Amino acid sequence: MHNSSPTDPSAPSNARGxxxxxxxxxxxxxxxxxxxxxxxxxxxxxxxxxxxxxxxQADIRLTPGRETRIDSQLFSGTAQAAPPQMxxxxxxxxxxxxxxxxxxxxxxxxxxxxxxxxxxxxxxxAVATAIARAVADLRGKVLDRDALHAVVARAESVAHGRPxxxxxxxxxxxxxxxxxxxxxxxxxxGRRLIFVVADSGLQGSTAEAxxxxxxxxAAQPKIVETAISHLAELTEHAVDDVRSGxxxxxxxxxxxxxxxxxxxxxxxxxxxxxxxxxxxxxxxGAKLTGGGLGGCVLALADSDEQxxxxxxxxxxxxxxxxxxxxxxxx
Ligand code: MEV
Numbered sequence: 001m002h003n004s005s006p007t008d009p010s011a012p013s014n015a016r017g018x019x020x021x022x023x024x025x026x027x028x029x030x031x032x033x034x035x036x037x038x039x040x041x042x043x044x045x046x047x048x049x050x051x052x053x054x055x056x057q058a059d060i061r062l063t064p065g066r067e068t069r070i071d072s073q074l075f076s077g078t079a080q081a082a083p084p085q086m087x088x089x090x091x092x093x094x095x096x097x098x099x100x101x102x103x104x105x106x107x108x109x110x111x112x113x114x115x116x117x118x119x120x121x122x123x124x125x126a127v128a129t130a131i132a133r134a135v136a137d138l139r140g141k142v143l144d145r146d147a148l149h150a151v152v153a154r155a156e157s158v159a160h161g162r163p164x165x166x167x168x169x170x171x172x173x174x175x176x177x178x179x180x181x182x183x184x185x186x187x188x189x190g191r192r193l194i195f196v197v198a199d200s201g202l203q204g205s206t207a208e209a210x211x212x213x214x215x216x217x218a219a220q221p222k223i224v225e226t227a228i229s230h231l232a233e234l235t236e237h238a239v240d241d242v243r244s245g246x247x248x249x250x251x252x253x254x255x256x257x258x259x260x261x262x263x264x265x266x267x268x269x270x271x272x273x274x275x276x277x278x279x280x281x282x283x284x285g286a287k288l289t290g291g292g293l294g295g296c297v298l299a300l301a302d303s304d305e306q307x308x309x310x311x312x313x314x315x316x317x318x319x320x321x322x323x324x325x326x327x328x329x330x
Pocket of ligand 1: 163165
């Protein structure tokens, strides 16, 4: 696990000023929301952790006189010909070029990401962050936190409509963050936390999930307002649990959060089954993470050995893949 100052959750890449023809690089990692997804859209706090093992990388070089080109797993070709699902990448690239001085530069961008998309793990924000860092590296500049997040926000608004902004902060932070209304602060970690992330194998559209909650709020405001205020309370208590290292209490709050998210319609039978499987295998707690509908479940283990048992139980229960990650003490 990488370390960065707890007072600066953003960790910009080192600018090295790659010149003509030399590729410059940028990286970012996936994130998991531990508490507060959906509630955060309505101004409640949320808590997110970095998933260091899962990353996105961008490399970029100047190609004057040629058309700007993007090479990725999803699409390879000129930016002009990019299909709509590449919209966030193109928007992020334009915003990064603009923020570093010259939006008309012709470049070739390569993108490699191990983060599955539409799984609530911040794939689009991580790719945009990697691109923004690569562009800054190319120009020999360091984007400060706010400049980086302004670039990633442009990509995220194309990807998700009107996101809360938590993904953009979480994928750029080396440490857990508490996020609320556009502001992120690092959280100290009192005791090592080991999480197993299980993919349900089903895509979940964040925009669709957020729209569903908005509709339910319009139709049945009491249900959604109650859930939001309980999720906000859970998040605030969970921040204290992370600081004090109280895994058992943190785990039981995760289960409470999952039930509240289910009550506002963003869980699914597959996610509920994975939560049950994790609890059956002795997890302290488990919940869906991110937008829901499809996507992933996050389970809190007590030890590395137990994490292995949890991963096996989750795969046996139908998860096509799992990742184990730790959040180190600060
Ligand atoms: C997405 O990772 C989390 C949501 O709360 C949406 C958002 O915050 O923009 C579901």
